[in-house]
Amino acid sequence: MTSTKRLLLTSCALALALAAPVAAPVAAQDVAREDTVIFDLDRTIQDPENFNWMTDGTGIRRMHGAHQAMWEPLFILNYGTGELDPWLATGFQGNADSTEFTITLREGVTWSDGEAFDADDVVFSTEMAMGNEELTAREVATLRSQVASVEKVDDLTVTFTLSAPNPRFVVENFGVRIFGSFLVMPEHVWSQTDNAATFTFNPPIGTGPYTFTSAASNRAIWDRNDDWWGAATGFQDLPEPQRVVFLESGGEESRAQLMATNQLDAAQNLSVGTFEAIQAQNPNAMAWYPDYPYAVADPCARQLEINTTVAPWDNAAMRKAVAAIIDRTQIVNIAAEGATTPSATMFAQYGSMDPFISAVVDAGHGLPESADVEAGQALIEGEGWSRNGDYYEKDGETLAVEIHVNSASTEYTRTIDMVVEQLQRAGVDARSVPVENSVFWGEVLPFGNYTMSYSWLSCGSVNEPWASMGRYTVQDVVPVGERSPGFNNTTRWDGPAAEAYSEVVNAMAAMPLGDPAIPGMVADAYQHLDAEMPFIPLVQAFKLMPFSTTYWEGWPSDENYYNHPFFHWNSGHQIIHNLTRAN
Amino acid sequence: MTDQNAAVPETAAPDTAGLTKAQIRRMKRFDNPWRNPKLTWGLGLLLGIIALGLIGRLFWDTDMVFTGSGLPRQAPVGLENMRGQVGSWAHPLGTDVTGKDILALLIVGAPNSLYVGVLASLIGMSIGIFLGFSAGFIGGRVDDVIRVGSDVMITIPPLLILVVFQAAYGDISLTIMAILIACFVWQSPTRLIRAQVLSMRESGYVQMARLSGASTMHIMFREMLPNLVPYLFGSFIANVTTSIVTAVGLEVLGLGPQRVPTLGRVIYDAINSGALIQNLWWWWGIPTILLALMFIGLLLINLGLDEVSNPRLRRL
C-alpha cells in the first residue's frame, strides 16, 4: 500500500519535473489574460486562410470573430423591444407599399486601412451579390432574391428597389435577425478581383474595432485597433478587451472543463447539470437567468412535424390526438432538465412577439401546458381504433408511427425518446428513427420522407409573425418525393383549412410592420392550425450559454437585457462593447 | 493465480521428492489440462456477465432502460449525489440524467456488448485464418489475390464504409454491427498468419509431413494450425476487446443500434452529458468496470488456454 503510494507520488513528481521547463512558453506579442476575452467556438475552422463569407454555407468564416469584432452590420435587432438598433446605418425609410427602401449611413465610418466606408461600398456589395450566382451564402441568396436594383443617392444614402413588396426587407437583410446579416464589403479591395467566388479576402479588413491577427484551425485572434473610427467620432467608446479570441472547444465535457478553469469567458450551449457543476467549481460562472430555467430561447422553437399525406395521420383528429397525448411539461423536466418552457404557440416567446402570442392565446387557440391523455385516446377511439392489449388496432392493423430524429444532439434524441414513451403508454406503437444530420436535413425533411419528425421548421419570426406563418402556406405544397421550396410546409398541409389559412397569411405578407390589424389576423389564421395540427409545437428552444465574470463583467442576462446572449451571431459586437474588466 | 514458485526448469525430472502436498495435488491435476485455474476464472467471469444479463432480466424490470424511468441523477444505494439526495433501492446503481436506471442498462447492455465483440472477432478471425493459410500455403495467384484484397481493405478507412452503410440502411441491428466490425478485423490476422505460414512452410515438421504425402488441408490445419494457437488466441482476445471498443466508437458517432442499450452507448451518453464534471461517476464508472471485467475474463482465458496447449508454461 505505502510502496504503491510512494511509487505514484514519485512518478507524478517526475512527470511534473519533465513538464516544468516547457510549462511557460513565451511569445513576443503577449497580451495579458486580463485584457483578453476568450469566446467558445463549437466547430473547427477548416479553412483559416479564407475570409470570403459570401461562398460559405455554414457561417464558420464569419462566426470565428470576424462578424463579431471586424465586420459590422448596418443594424442590430433588439430581441426585447423588436426595434432595430442603428450601427453602421443611422436609419431607413420605406415607401407605402414596401417596395423601396432608403438607408442612411453613419458619417465618419472608415475601413481599418483608412479608406472611407460609404454608399459606394453598399452599392458595390449589393450588385456583386445580385450579379454572381456562385455566391451561395444564405445572406447573399436572400438579398439576391429580393432586390431588383440599388442606387446611390449621395455618399451616405442608398436606395433599394425590391422585386416584390417586403416590409421586412431591412430586418431580414441588414438587421441581424437570426445569426447574420448581409455584410458590406470594401469596394476598393473586392473590385480588384475577377471572380468574387474564388476570392479569399486575406488579409481581411473591416470597419470594426478589432483587426485580424492570426487564425489556425482551432482558434482565431483579433487585436484592438486603437484608431477605430467609432471612438474618434463618438459613436461608441473603444471596447475594453485588447484582444478577442475565439477558441475551439471539443464537446460538452471539454468545454465545461475550460469554463471551470477560466480558460473560456463565454461558452456555447451546455446542459443544466453541467452548468451547475461548473458553478460549483467556478462561482463566477453565470447564465441568462440566475436560477431555473437558466437557458434563453433561441428563435427556433421545437416542434413535431407531421406529414399530412400519410395515413392514418392524414386525419386531423389523429394529429390532434397526438397533441393531446404529448406531455410537454414532462419534456421540459426530463429531456431539457428544466431548462425551457412549453410553447404556447408556434412562435419563439420574445418580448417583441408578445402581441401576436397574446392575440392567439386570447382567442382560445394554442396548446395547454399539460397533457390530456384521455381526450387524446377518445379522439383515436372516435376514428374507429380500439385498444387491444398494449396498442390500438383497427382492421387487424396496429396503430404505429416512426418518428425521424436527427442524431446529432442528445437534446433531439432525448426529447423524442420522451415523446415515444408517452405515445407508447397511451397505446400508440411509436418508435424513434435516428438519422445522421445531413441525411436528416438533406434527404428526410425536404422530400417529406417521414411520418413524424422532430425539427424547428416554423423558425423565422422574431419581431413579426409572417416569417414563421408564411412557411405553411399552400403555395409551397409539393408531392412527397419532391423538394419543398425553402424547406417550407414539408408537412404538405393542404385542403380547405390550409387554403383559408394561406389566404389570411398571404394578406399579411405585404402589410407594413406594426400594422394594428396584424395581431387579429394572426389569431384568425391560427384557428386553422389549431384545428388541423400539421405540426405540434413542443417546447421553446433552449440555449444555456454560460459566461464567466472572473475577467470580464457586463455580460447580457435577463437582468442586464441589452440583447440576447448569442455571441456567435453578428450582434456579438454589442456584447464586446459592453464588457468591462472585473475588479 | 498459482505462481508462488519460480518456474520449474523444464529439464527437471518428474521428481516428487521435496514437493509439498499441495504441489503434488496440483501436479496431478495437470493430468487433465483443462482444469486450469486461469481458464476457470476467466470463463467464470464471462459467464457471470452473461448470467447477469439472463438472471437480471428475471429479477429486475428492464423496461427501466427507457428515458424518464426514475428521478434523474440518483446516486447508487447509500451514496449521495451533488444535490445531497441519497440513493435508494429503487435504483441500486443510480440513474443517469434522463432518469434511466443504470442497473437495467447494464443488465441489457453488458451481454449485448460481449455479443458484438465475440461475434465480430469470431467472424474476423475465421476469415483471417482461412485466407491467411490459403495465401501462405497455396501461394501463386491465390496468394496475389488475397494479398491485394486484404491490402486494399487495410487501407480503406472503416469510418467511411460504416457511415455510408448507416445512411443507406438507417438503424442497424447488433448482428449487422458485428458483421461490419468484422470487415475490419480480418486483414491483420490474414497477413500475419500468411507470414507465419511462409516461415513455417520451410520448417522441418512441415517438410516431413509433405514428404510423407499428407494433403494440403491436413498439413495446413492439422500440422501447422496447432502451432499458431497461442498467437491466434492472443489475437482473438485482443480482437474481442478491439471490437467492443470499436463498437463504442461507432456508437459515439451515432452509428450503432439506437434503441438497443450497450455498454458503449451508456459510456457515450455519460461523456456527452458532462458526467465527469458533474461527478456522476457511477454513470461512466460502473460500465467501464464491467468492460474491464470482460477484458480480464478474456485475458485469463487466453493465459489459461496457453497453459493448456503449452505444458511448459504451467506452474506448480
Next chain:
Amino acid sequence: MGRIPISYLINRLTTLVLTVLIAATLIWIIPRLSGLDPASAALGRMAAGGGSVANSDQILEQLRATFGLDQPLIIQYLLYVKNTVTLDFGLSTASFPTPVAAMVGNALPWTIGLMLISLIVTFIIGNLLGALMVWENTPRFWKAAIPAAMVFTSIPPILSGLLLMYVFSTQLRWFPLSGPYGLNVEPGWSVEFASSVLYHGFLPALSIVVVTFGFWALGMRGLMITVQGEDYTTLAKAKGLRPRYILYRYMIRNAILPQITAFALKIGMLVAGQVLVERIFAYPGMGKLLYDAILTQDYPVIQGVSFVIILMTAIAVFLVDLIYPFVDPRIRHGG
C-alpha cells in the same frame, strides 16, 4: 542475405500500384453508394441554421454546378483519377472553395507528430511488456503487474482522454486542456513553439498510449511463447548464454517480426481510430478532418484524406514486405 531479385521487386511494386489504384477507386465509389447528395446536404445545413431559405432551388443548382456534380459520373471519375495522380484533390465542398490539398497539408503534420509518436511509444512499451510476460527471468512483481496494467486496454480512448484531462488539466492543472499549442504562441521554428507543441501533445498522446499498449503486449506474448519453444532458444540456453542476451538476441528479435508487419497495418487504422481523442482535445489532425468531411458529405476531402492514408499504409506494407526476408532468413524473396 543478398540482393533483392528484380522479379520480386517488380512483383511487389505491381502489388503496391494495384492496391493504391483499387483502393483509390473504392473510396471514390463508396461515398457515392450512399445516394446522398452533397449539394442537398449543404442546403440542409443552411436550413438548419434558421428560417426559410430563399432561392433554394437556384442555390441547389448552383452548388451542383460548382461541385461538378452536374457532370456524368464517368467524367467525374476520370477527372478524379487525373487530379489524384498529381496529388490535387480538388476543392472542398463543405468549405468551398478551399483546396483539399491545403486542408490535408494542414492536418498531416499534426497526425504524423502526435499519432506516429504515440504509436511508436506504444509499440515499444507494448512489445517489451509482452516479452517480459513470457520471459522466465522476469521479476515476480512485474509478472503480476503487467497483466494488471493491461486492464486499461478495455477503456475506450475517449474516456481515457477525458479522465486524464479531468485529473491533470482541470484538477491538478499540470497540462493544458486543449489545442495543439498555446494561445499566445505563433507557429514557427522557435523553441517556444516546439516546447508548446510538446506540452500540449503530451496528454492526447498519453491517452492513446495508455489504452493501446495492451494489444501489442498480448500479440507479443503469443509470439514469444512460440519462439520460446524453438530449437534455437533451447540451444542458446544449453550454450549457457546470459538470459538477458537470449531475451534480446534470440527471443525478441525473432518474435518481433510479425509485430513489425502489424505496425505497418496499424497506420491507417490509427488515423481513423483517434478521431475522438482529437475531438475532445481540439487537436487538428486528419482523423477529425475525415470525420467532419464524412458528416458533411464532403467527397473531395474524404477522398483526399483517405488517399493519403492509403498511400502511407501501402508504402509501409511495401517496405515491410521488402525488408522482411532480410531480417527473417527463413523466408526467401519470391514467396
